Amino acid sequence: MPRRDDIHTILLIGSGPIVIGQACEFDYSGTQACRVLKEEGYRVVLANSNPATIMTDPDFADRTYIEPLDVEVLTAIIDRERPDALLATLGGQTALNLAMELVERGVLERFNVELIGADATAIATAEDRSQFKVAMQEIGLGVPPSAVAHDLDESMEAIRHLGLPVVIRPAYILGGKGTGIASTEDEFRQLAIIGLDASPISEILIERSIAGWKEYELEVMRDRADNCVIICSIENLDPMGVHTGDSITVAPAQTLSDVEYQLMRDAAFACIRRVGVETGGSNVQFAINPEDGTMVVIEMNPRVSRSSALASKATGFPIAKIAARLAVGYTLDEIPNDITSKTPACFEPSIDYVVTKIPRWAFEKFPGTPSVLGTQMQSVGEAMAIGRTFPESLQKGLRSLELGRLGLNCDPGEAEFDALDDDELVRRAAVGTPDRPFQLEAALRRGITIERLYAATRVDPWFLDQISAIVEERAHVAAIGFEAMTARDWQRVKRLGFSDAQLAWLWSNFEKTLTAGDVRSRRLSMGIAPVFKTVDTCAGEFEANTPYHYATYEDTDEVVETDRPKVVILGSGPNRIGQGIEFDYCCVHASFALRDAGYETVMINCNPETVSTDYDTSDRLYFEPLTEEDVLNVIDRESRFGEFVGVIVSLGGQTPLKLAGLLQEHLVLGTSAASIDLAEDRERWNSLCAQLEIPQPAGGTASTAEEALAITAHIGYPALVRPSYVLGGRAMTIVYDDENLQRAMKELSGFGSLGKEGGLSAERPVLVDRFLEDATEVDVDAVRDATGEVLIGGIMEHVEEAGVHSGDSACAIPPPTLSAQVISVIEGYARAIAEALEVVGLINVQFAVREGQVFVIEANPRASRTVPFVAKATGVPLVKVAARVMVGATLAELRKEGFLTPAITSGHVAVKEAVLPFSRFPEADSVLGPEMRSTGEVMGIDRTFGLAFAKSQMAAGGRLPDAGSIFLSLADRDKAAGLIVARRLANLGFTIAATVGTAAHLNENGVAVETVVAKLTDGDSSLPTAVELLATTKVNLVINTPRGSGPRSDGYDIRSAAGLYHVPCLTTVAAGLAAAQGMADWAKHGLEVRSLQEHHQAGRGEQLELT
Amino acid sequence: MSTDVHTRQQVRPALLVLSDGEVFEGEAIGADSPDGVATGEVVFNTVLSGYQEVITDPSYAGQVIAFTYPHIGNYGVTALDDESRRPFCRGIIVREMARRRSNWRADEDLNELLIRTGVPGIAGIDTRRLTRHLRDTGSMPGAFGTTDEATLLKAAQGEDGTNGIDMVAQVTTANPYVVGNGQRRVVAYDFGIKTTILRHLGELATVEIVPATMSASEVLARQPDGVFLSNGPGDPACVVGVAETIKELIGQVPIFGICLGHQLLATALGAETYKLAFGHHGGNHPVRRLSTGSIEITSQNHNFAVADGTLASADVTHINLNDGVIEGIRCRDVPAFSVQYHPEAGPGPHDARYLFEEFADLMDKGT
Ligand SMILES: Nc1ncnc2c1ncn2[C@@H]1O[C@H](COP(=O)(O)OP(=O)(O)O)[C@@H](O)[C@H]1O
Ligand SMILES: Nc1ncnc2c1ncn2[C@@H]1O[C@H](COP(=O)(O)OP(=O)(O)O)[C@@H](O)[C@H]1O
Ligand SMILES: [Mg+2]
Ligand SMILES: [Mg+2]
Secondary structure, X not given: OOOOOOOOEEEEEOOOOOEOOEOOHHHHHHHHHHHHHHHOOOEEEEEOOOOOOOOOOHHHOOEEEOOOOOHHHHHHHHHHHOOOEEXXXXXXXXXXXXXXXXXXXXXXXXXXXXXXXXXXXXXHHHHOHHHHHHHHHHOOOXXXXXXXXXXXXXXXXXXXXXOOOEEXXXXXXXXXXXXXXXXXXXXXXHHHHHHHHHOOOOOEEEEEOOOOOEEEEEEEEEOOOOOEEEEEEEEEOOOOOOOHHHOOEEEOOOOOOHHHHHHHHHHHHHHHHHHOOOOEEEEEEEEEOOOOOOEEEEEEEOOOOHHHXXXXXXXXXXXXXXXXXXXXOOOHHHOEOOOOOOOEOOOOOEOOOEEEEEEEOOHHHOOOOOOOOOOOOOOOEEEEEEEOOHHHHHHHHHHHOOOOOOOOOOOHHHHHXXXXXXXXXXXXXXXXXXXXXXXXXXXXXXXXXXXXXXHHHOOOHHHHHHHHHHHHHHHHHHHHOOOOOOHHHHXXXXXXXXXXXXXXXXXXXXXXXXXXXXXXXXXXXXXXXOEEEEOOOEOOOOOOOOOEEEEEOOOOOOOOOXXXXXXXXXXXXXXXXXXXXXXXXXXXXXHHHHHHOOOEEEEEEOOOOOOOOOOOOOOEEEEXXXXXXXXXXXXXXHHOOOOEEEEEOOOOOHHHHHHHOOOOHHHEOOOOHHHHHHHHOHHHHHHHHHHHOOOOOOEEEXXXXXXXXXXXXXXXXXXXXXXXXXXXXXXXXXXXXXXXXXXXXXXXXXXXOHHHHOOOOOOOOEEEEXXXXXXXXXXXXXXXXXXXXXXXXXXXXXXXXXXXXXXOOOEEEOOOOOOHHHHHHHHHHHHHHHHHOOOOEEEEEEEEEEOOEEEEEEEEOOOOOOHHHHHHHHOOOHHHHHHHHHOOOOHHHHHHHOOOOOOOOOOOEEEEEEEOOHHHOOOOOOOOOOOOOOOEEEEEEEOOHHHHHHHHHHHOOOOOOOOOEEEEEOOHHHHHHHHHHHHHHHHOOOEEEXXXXXXXXXXXXXXXXXXXXXXXXXXXXXXXXXHHHHHOOOOOEEEEOOOOOOOOOHHHHHHHHHHHOOOOEEOOHHHHHHXXXXXXXXXXXXXXXXXXXXXXXXXXXXXXXXX | OOOOOOOHHHOOEEEEEEOOOOEEEEEEEEOOOHHHOEEEEEEEEOOOOOXXXXXXXXXXXXXXXXXOOOEEOOOOEOHHHOOOOOOOOOEEEOOEEOOOOOOOOOOEOHHHHHHHHXXXXXXXXXXXXXXXXXXXXXXXXXXXXXXXXXXHHHHHHHOOOOOOOOOHHHHOOOOOEEEOOOOEEEEEEEOOOOHHHXXXXXXXXEEEEEEOOOOHHHHHHOOOOEEEEOOOXXXXXXXXXXXXXXXXXXXXXXXXXXXXXXXXHHHHOOOOEEEEEEEEEEEEEEEEEOOOOOEEEEEEEEEEEEOOOOOOOEXXXXXXXXXXXXXXXXXXXXXXXXXXXXXXXXXXXXXXXXXXHHHHHHHHHOO
């Protein structure tokens, strides 16, 4: 069946901000969809609130709405754009749920918009857990026994006949939010309450627990002619009970006989047909009882998912791209497989390697949360590795995580596990945690049997035996010794995935310490180097022309040599808090820009969620860990042919930056490794600022408490203590007195979570700075070319004061309050610093402005988190410009080319707001500080700062109220500013509630306080407590600024209650002021939507093309 | 769970040498081959699971099977999954042989089965290099074992693979036997028939499996409702006399053929067959069913195919979506049809099982 031409305009909904359970994978799928639909000649309208995505680049859709993903907003967009169809199956759970709301509210009917991909009934059948079970039983598929409940009584009734343990799972949720396993009645009661609350329709499914069974996933595709194919099978190493998103997963399935696999395949087809997903990709999850093979269906996602992104990268089959084509009417046999280009997409990929995905967590950033894995997803990112065997891919995957581990143990990190006695080690391994794979290796290495480990952990004996193979090989090469290794020995140990660094550690002893470099050169001298194989969807059966490679130790190499000049771009690895999609955006932009400029682009990355690891983003993709060894391997290979221009290290965040020093000087494109070091090295950086006469907060470096105290004695309090060489403000704390300072130093020197990050030592001193209170923080992104011209890309004024990590605070372009004079000082400083560091490419400088005086906080001669936001706010493709500059173009030349156009500074204000994952970590305090904890960001863009801020809050899920009651509870230092907020809101007709102290202050200054609220601590029983107030949901907005910190202060109770009852909560008075302004403007203007293209055209004063 | 784990100490270095001189280093697994040399026509198979069914499929008689998926043997083996009384292949080539099996259905390790049934193997091979080589040069004879390269090269070049040999004679049953107890009566020619096919036929009919040499008159004397032509090894052109026999049966009784059976039916109908460059060996081949336009993912294992345009009296019913090779035919005026691929699966997808129903309908309509 050919492409449908009864539809012309298609609305695509993205997945919004990066949150746990919904990350870059939907930028990958959405970007593919946009491309395909445009290729097919449709008019594409895109809605997504996330500015850091590739898909929201103005040239990926005809109309790009960076607007809050909210029914009201989407209705306005639909009203304006009148799409014929809505494609919601590529934007994750967010898009799916919005589509359902649009259906329920009759919006799609009113504007007769057709829901393509999956229709409402199909979505409901898959998403409503009880409907789904019934459907599965209808077609004779097994499901775990269960009951549905809508309140606590029903829930308690349910377990009478189900018995315990059970799993509680809310309907319509994402990433396992609000789910859990309960073994006791009390646990059950708690979980039921949370679950009922987490479900938008307050419905939970209570299901008998089958924790410990084997867990599988199949990626299915179906076309409108009812052809069905399986793209990939995935087996979880962690058994049922650990969310697939938190499990180590392996493709293809390893321990299923063909008889079992084919039954599962039949079941998956029956499932997608019964649910009624007309076209596209779906993900079906199964569990199998290892004792007798009983198979049950766990769930089905009627859309592309995290797993389909993984499956696409694992097989080379572009699920989202194909899904988009199917949605507009093609059938699988009509679509060519663009990897082989000889064969159609209607087939089932066969692979000849093993893919392992390993999640990465951020527990250390959320004190109080146990790092235990369960049915609720908690990981913030993942790495994928390809090897010819499981051991090889497992070890590659573990070193891809960048957690300081060199592979599966055989490194200093193993000491932690070797210190435990057998029983303790097995006991710990029995619980799913990030440490599990290392515990398993340690256990097997000391001779604990596979039988015993299997009984304790339920990790399949096949996987355990594969780990044993690694263990045996280690013992073998340790016995042989570095000197005596033959070529065959080298080949064999490398085939099992051992890194040179692991071997160096293994062979080092008292007489002699080896470096990874020593091992490398000996290995190479023995003629042992990796070859690069191809991911081709067909296990070599057909010729493939897609250059998607992975390294392994085999006979023959498959890289097709060319003679074009090439640039290698180092990606940013697994997502983590502080380094996420923004950096992938940068790498992808560089690749596009350099490709257009005639270079061959070579991407190295190991994050399966990203656009950068899409095989047609760059001319060549190497899916490899970003470690010294793996990167050098690729560079060696690429150096063997054509012209090697160099390596871009400054666009992928800290990951590639750390590698810069290891590369030959002349290979590093743009800013030199030396300059990078100059900016990172505290001492040298300070003297540079002194020399440039740029003020910095007073401070010094200390490696002992005594030294620290000496510094504060001189600079005074409050002071900011932060370890060096960390990202995202890791473990930064503000101290107000000697006692706090000593505690902070103790925590740093102790083997706390910081042990991983390196802790405290002479080489890694902590920085102690005077903390600038009530200072306004400002971010600047700029590009400098080799001639010395500096282009100021954007100046962002933060909403929250300095002290809230730049990544966690809202910021605006253009700066709403900074004076022209301050701005010019900031620009001057930024230029001077760029000049002094001889930056070629991007630089980000952070300032704090206090009482008109400008201090510099830090400079990063690399792409920053904010460049995508700046590009979208100003219409200048900052990274593309920087990439060209790094390979020698000058800004002047780019202007002549028309590549660099003036920034759009008038007509609109853009506000970036951070999105924080506290709902996932209820134990953690939601107050913001110098340690970054946000997972993603949204952008609000509109005519005034107020409107843009209001939109940003709406997009971040904290919609500001337009009427009702505001609850204020302020620290003393905030009371003055708080008064202004309260007055404005009172004038807007809001009623005010406040805690005793705040209330008194407001009353004295003539602001009427309706309800006075008790502090928990001074139990004045005549007054309601804050928590009671929030429980009775009379409050529409909370403004609470912390008094001191730590879980004991009542501010904590207020904030967690606000979280629990979903009342938007602002934790700085600055945000309160912005909100007041937003609500005021909102009251005047109401909601208006406008596409990015229109904003940019208006800003350029061009004619708007009419729709 | 088996615990005999062959560790490095027991490694026996071995070589694989192709007749064109390509050499691969690996280590010996499975049974010992007489004086360290095993030979056969080297073919690759791209299935991700189903190694036991493949190894025990008689169609592989005379061949050495290279598995493209690196981990083979993970879930062990079970008598339930045997496709015939013993393997007929000459050996297997893998990247990694499982040291330990894990699956509730299994009662033996794959390596144990190889040793028990005398099938030698070689592991540690860069099977992707091998596959791409065969893809470009076509499948060819090879030899592997623990002996020296020169000896192996000579053996490889001395091995004439399956070309020009009647392989069926080596695999067909000596005496007739019966399976199933359905109403209908089917005579099934055994050219190397797979157990899964018998399982399916057995659900439709009482099936008498007969030697490839049985004459048409003997078959017709049994008054069957239908005759089945089984899969089997080698070059259809070399199967002595069978095509002639089939000619006599066409029109007399409904006929259904699979794989070699399909090629022989076509030959009997006057069509020509030819050898494919490297054949179809895998579980993921898309086939278009021309009557509906729908696609079936099929299990395939054949080096020969029916030449297009050489069929006068039959229509093409199925084609391979990848390369257009004829995958199914049906006679216009007489009740006979056949497919090149394996609707019974074992191993592979179940998409094409409806063909057994079609055979049943055809039998019920009669001639
Ligand atoms: N009945 C059960 N017993 C034990 N674990 C379960 C059960 N059902 C689901 N799980 C676990 O919970 C995880 C999440 O369940 P799932 O239905 O996939 O929710 P989500 O929509 O978050 O993916 C699964 O990956 C599985 O490990
Ligand atoms: N001297 C200071 N006074 C006030 N706030 C500061 C000071 N130094 C740093 N900060 C705050 O701490 C945050 C993190 O510091 P920064 O040096 O940017 O760490 P990172 O390298 O993780 O971005 C900054 O965004 C700023 O809000
Ligand atoms: Mg799931
Ligand atoms: Mg910073």
